Amino acid sequence: MHPLVLERPRDLSAALSFGAQAGRNDAPVEYIAGGTDMVQLLQEYVRRPDRLVSLAGILDDGIEIGPQGLRLGAAATMAEVAAHQAVVEQFPLISQALLNSASPQVRNQATMGGNLLQRTRCPYFRDIGYEACNKRAPGSGCAALDGENRWHAVLGTSDDCIAVHPSDLAVALVALDASVELRGTGGDRSVPLSDLHRLPRDTPHLEAVLEPGEVITAITVPATTAGLRSHYLKVRDRASFEFAVVSAAVAIETDGARIRQARVALGGVGTKPWRLPNVETALAGADFEPAVLRQAAALAAEGTRGRGHNDFKIELMQRAIVRAVEIAGARR
Amino acid sequence: MTAALIGKSVSRVDGRLKVTGAATYAAEFEVPNLAHAAVVRSIAANGRIAIDTAEAERAPGVIAVVTHRNAPRLAYQPHKGLPDAAVGERLHVLQDDRVNHQGQPIALVVAETLEQAVHAAEVVRVTYRNEAAATDIKSVDPVLPTGKPAEWEIRRGEPDSAFEQAEFRVDQTYVIPRENHNPIEMFATIAAWEGNSLTLWDKSQWVHNVAEEIAAVFGIATDNVRVISPFVGGAFGSGLRCWPHVTLAALGARVAGRPVKLLLSRREMYYGVGYRPHTVQRAALGASRDGQLQAIRHEGHQETSTYEEFTEALLSATRFLHSCPNVHTRHRIAPMNVHTPTYMRAPGEASGAYALESAMDELAVALNMDPVELRLRNEPDRDESKDLPFSSRSTRECYRAAAERFGWSQRTAEPRSMRDGRSLIGWGMASATYPMNYAPASAMARLLPDGTAEVMSAASDMGPGTWTSMTQVAADTLGLPIERVKFTLGDTRLPRAPIHGGSMTMASVGSAVQAACRKARDEALARAGANNLEEAMKRSGQIIEATADVTPGDETKRFSMHAFGAVFVEVAVDPDLGETRVRRIVGAYGAGRVVNSKIARSQCIGGMIGGIGMALMEHSVVDLRNGRVTNANLAEYAVPVHADAPPVMDVIFVDEHDPHVNPLGVKGLGEIALVGVAPAIANAIFHATGKRVRQLPITPDKLL
Incomplete structure (x- = not known):
């Protein structure tokens, strides 16, 4: 681990004053919360901040449900949120996505805010034995483009980066129109989750839109998405404790045997959590006929770009959407 | 006298130390x-x-x-x-x-x-x-290992012409990735x-x-x-x-x-440290219409380093597992800029069996014959490669016992013919074999006046239960309650044990422990003029020590000695998403005497789960451009987790008394438990989907 100073501020305003920069990979001052991802990256020299600002004990960890919807404190753990009764009953998609993530030990430690800002699993990002990684070392190139890229993205890619955003939670949240509340020295603001992460473009080291000092304080999910029929489908090489090969988060409103409105997002395939408005439009008014679902899901392939080993994801993600819609439709 | 302990289900004597964190690791x-x-x-x-x-x-x-x-x-x-x-x-x-x-x-x-x-x-x-740098095996010409070409390329009969003339033929290439x-x-x-x-x-x-x-x-x-x-x-x-x-x-x-x-x-x-090498095998089988094997041609090559020629028993079982008059095997190596591979559980045997037993399944399909029946029709009377009798071979009993427990007779042969809801169900099987290894070993037994005994040998226990099984053998031989016997291992100051590998520890160290305990017991009884050991230990008032060395005789010249088994597997494959989950595994093994039924079962279950890993997920993904392992961590290198372990893992030990192998009559279990699992799963996936995947691991992308 690169030698660093661990700051343990007494309260949030003290924490903000350090000017820590979340969501970019070249910052000298960073935050640490649950640390499940950060510690790995520090140990392997992928991130080398000089100063680490601990958020332990000073961030909201409450879980509240009210007329406005759901509010998850940024320090609530994955385990707490997954098991929370109101979440389970009204936002089962979130609970399901969380329970399909990581292991019980990790879920007991990892926080909401940290989950959203965790880094890609791209092996070239995580192994400093590779010089080329634009995300880790801006301008150094991308070893994944023509390398072992079975894990990599087919949506939102650029010629500089094809790394997948690994969070399951973010995929469910983006489907449910969630937002994040940010606090900085300049005050509070709310950002739709779909705008939190940046596309890699030619600056893949800039991962999120947080300003210096800013921290995620809470996640809010609007009441309008409560109680929807939903399903989080995760395809992977083993039954548990693995990142998605492909995942699909689906929430639908039905009108008899037809879909009135659908929300569809994908994981494991995008450089950020990937919402699919074109698929949603095609599903609106559709019945559950497999051919109809299949046709709507095919629109997910628009704009995809495979790099060889990951070409299969383009087909698999369409099948995952169909299956998730079918399962969600069959739920009461 | 206490009741016989060998064969009993005894909990691990070191279990408490391990689960409480009191066992000290390096x-x-x-x-x-x-x-x-x-x-x-x-x-x-x-x-x-x-x-x-x-x-x-x-x-x-x-x-x-x-x-x-x-x-x-x-x-x-x-x-x-x-x-x-x-x-x-x-x-x-x-x-x-x-x-x-x-x-x-x-x-x-x-x-x-x-x-x-x-x-x-x-x-x-x-x-x-x-x-x-040579980092892609496709760019390296494989060569025979140095010296003794007769060891690496072996023929009997006329395999080439017999294959050409065979009415039914299978000729395919099977690939195993590097595994750590x-x-x-x-x-x-x-x-x-x-x-x-x-x-x-x-x-x-x-x-x-x-x-x-x-x-x-x-x-x-x-x-x-x-x-x-x-x-x-x-x-x-x-x-x-x-x-x-x-x-x-x-x-x-x-x-x-x-x-x-x-x-x-x-x-x-x-x-x-080393790894199971990336292995490319070509297996060609020829058979007559009634399923008699006419020819086997099996060749394989594996990555090795530029500085050492690593080889393993990739093709040895091919020469005796099934009866066939015309056999050709050729084992080559591909020297590359990698570090030297090494033995990984059932080295060679598990890899070779993947190709051979997959090819047998393909042949059964070509013949429209039940895969168990095909194997029964090619059951040899003796080891045809060495022209020796088997010291014991319980293959038929294994097929019968496992098939019956599994319910194999309910299988419908047609691929994609069995379903459960959306899932395609597949039933597959494979044979397993692993050599009986027995090597010189020494042990010491020390009887104390307080009626307890200390027994020791510089053996190792990487998990199979050496601590426990040796305590059991010692207590059984001495006729003492197990609580009064303390076994010690893992120190060069103790009497020499052979390598803790090749499934030979029970046979070798177990026989030495038995011999040392017998010697100490006889001496104590003689010295005290008693016929009760506890009485003798008290009466003598002295420590009695005995060391024994055991060494194999000429039995390898007279017999071919192997454990045999059969593995039956049920998989469920999602036809749209390509995910495979193993639902049931039944394994039957003829492995001689079983010393501890509980730990032996545990060891076999471990092999089955390891086989699930080999079949469905394990793969060290080497970047062919520079030889780095891109998934050098336990998140991206998937091994089975609890959720991957099937609810049913049935282990059957068929009764087998083999007086020839070693004094204890054991053949070893650690490795045969892995052999056959991967091909049985691959065969079950073919039965479920109609798709033959010849490259491990069988991940969802290969089944879309």
């Missing part, structure tokens, strides 16, 4: 004045290095930075232990400026704390002069010198070999090296050899003049 020994080491490893696959250590030497807490420029010249006297490659020379560490594989150690930092050592290692500046053992305990060594004597606390499957290797490397007497390794947190063969990090720990301790601990990180586990 990295956990407390040694005064300990310094910590970290290794700098090559990020080039071939070339020369130049090193700048100035910044590292100035880093806080650093005691020494050792590179090829300042390292003591090590003796590296000739030494080849059983697990070493027969041809080639082991990697010499820090002796010159050449690197020939990714992850090769190129510098060692010793510091006051682990963190300081790791940090200083990170600021060692290395420049590489890269040279062309991934034991949960990472390798660690603590080295402490006192003058010219060295003590090593190490993770090892063979302490005596570590002592001999390190003595040869440093040019000191073997007696001057003591190796202590009481507990091993899984190894699966990765601890058979003495790897370069043991030398590095001892070197660091010598340079620093202090005891040094070296612990490999998880990423280093993919570079610092």
Whole structure:
């Protein structure tokens, strides 16, 4: 681990004053919360901040449900949120996505805010034995483009980066129109989750839109998405404790045997959590006929770009959407 | 007399120590004045290095930075232990400026704390002069291993013409990727010198070999090296050899003049110890219409390093598992810029069986014959490769018992004909075999006047239950309650045991323990003139010690000795998403006498789960451009987790009394339990989907 100073501020305003920069990979001052991802990256020299600002004990960890919807404190753990009764009953998609993530030990430690800002699993990002990684070392190139890229993205890619955003939670949240509340020295603001992460473009080291000092304080999910029929489908090489090969988060409103409105997002395939408005439009008014679902899901392939080993994801993600819609439709 | 203990279900005697954290593993020994080491490893696959250590030497807490420029010249006297490659020379560490594989150690930092050592290692500046590297097996021409070509290419009958003339033929290529053992305990060594004597606390499957290797490397007497390794947190063969990090720990301790601990990180586990090699096999079977095998042609080649020729028993079972008059096997190696592979659970046998038993299944499909029936029609009367009788062979009983327990008669032969809801259900099976290995071993038994006994041998227990089974054999032989017998292992000061591999520990160490206990017992009874041992121990008032050595006779000249088995598997495959889950495995084994039914079952279940890993997920993904392992961690290198373990894992031990193999009558179980599982799963997936995947692991993308 690169030698660093661990700051343990007494309260949030003290924490903000350090000017820590979340969501970019070249910052000298960073935050640490649950640390499940950060510690790995520090140990392997992928991130080398000089100063680490601990958020332990000073961030909201409450879980509240009210007329406005759901509010998850940024320090609530994955385990707490997954098991929370109101979440389970009204936002089962979130609970399901969380329970399909990581292991019980990790879920007991990892926080909401940290989950959203965790880094890609791209092996070239995580192994400093590779010089080329634009995300880790801006301008150094991308070893994944023509390398072992079975894990990599087919949506939102650029010629500089094809790394997948690994969070399951973010995929469910983006489907449910969630937002994040940010606090900085300049005050509070709310950002739709779909705008939190940046596309890699030619600056893949800039991962999120947080300003210096800013921290995620809470996640809010609007009441309008409560109680929807939903399903989080995760395809992977083993039954548990693995990142998605492909995942699909689906929430639908039905009108008899037809879909009135659908929300569809994908994981494991995008450089950020990937919402699919074109698929949603095609599903609106559709019945559950497999051919109809299949046709709507095919629109997910628009704009995809495979790099060889990951070409299969383009087909698999369409099948995952169909299956998730079918399962969600069959739920009461 | 107490009731016979051999064959009983006895819980692990070391279980409590392990689950309470009281068992001490290599990295956990407390040694005064300990310094910590970290290794700098090559990020080039071939070339020369130049090193700048100035910044590292100035880093806080650093005691020494050792590179090829300042390292003591090590003796590296000739030494080849059983697990070493027969041809080639082991990697010499820090002796010159050449690197020939990714992850090769190129510098060692010793510091006051682990963190300081790791940090200083990170600021060692290395420049590489890269040279062309062979990192893709497709670009390497495989060659026969050096020497004794008759061992590597074997023919009987007229395999080529018999294959051409056969009415039914299968000829396919099967690929196994590189796999790493991934034991949960990472390798660690603590080295402490006192003058010219060295003590090593190490993770090892063979302490005596570590002592001999390190003595040869440093040019000191073997007696001057003591190796202590009481507990091993899984190894699966990765601890058979003495790897370069043991030398590095001892070197660091010598340079620093202090005891040094070296612990490999998880990423280093993919570079610092061996692995199951990437293996390409072609299997061609020819048969008559009634399913009689007419010809087998089976060839395979595997990656090895540029400095050692690693070989394993890839094709040996092909020559005797099924009856066939015309057989050709050819085993080649592909020397590459990689580090040397090593034995991984059922080395060779599990890999070879994947190709052979998949091809048998393809032949059964071609013949429209039940795969069990095909095997029964080719059941040999004797070992046709050695022209010897089998000491015992219970294959038929295994097929029958496992098929019956599984309900095989309910199978419909047509692929995609069995379903459960959306899932395609597949039933598949394969045969299994592993040689009975029995090697010279020694043990000592010490009877104490208080009515307890201490029994010992320098064996190892990487998980199969050596601690427990040896206690059982000793208590059974002595006729003492098991609580009064204490067995000790894992120290070169104890009587020599053979390598803890090749499924030979029960046969070899068990027979030695039995012999030593018999000898001690007879002596105690004779001395006291009693016929009750407890009475005799009390009456004599003295410690009675007996050491026994056992050694195999000429039985290998008279018999072919192997364990045999059959594995039946049910899979469910999602036809849209390509996910495969194993629902049931039934394995039946004829493995001689079973000493502890509980631990034996546990060992077989472990093999089944390992086979699920091999079939469905395990794959060290090597970047073909430069030889780095891209998934050198336990998140992206998938091994089965609890959720992957099928709800039904049934283990059947068929009754088998084999008086020829060894005094205990055991054949070993550790490795046969893995053999056959991967092909049985692959065959079940074909039955479920109609898709034959000939490249492991069978991940969802291959079934879309």
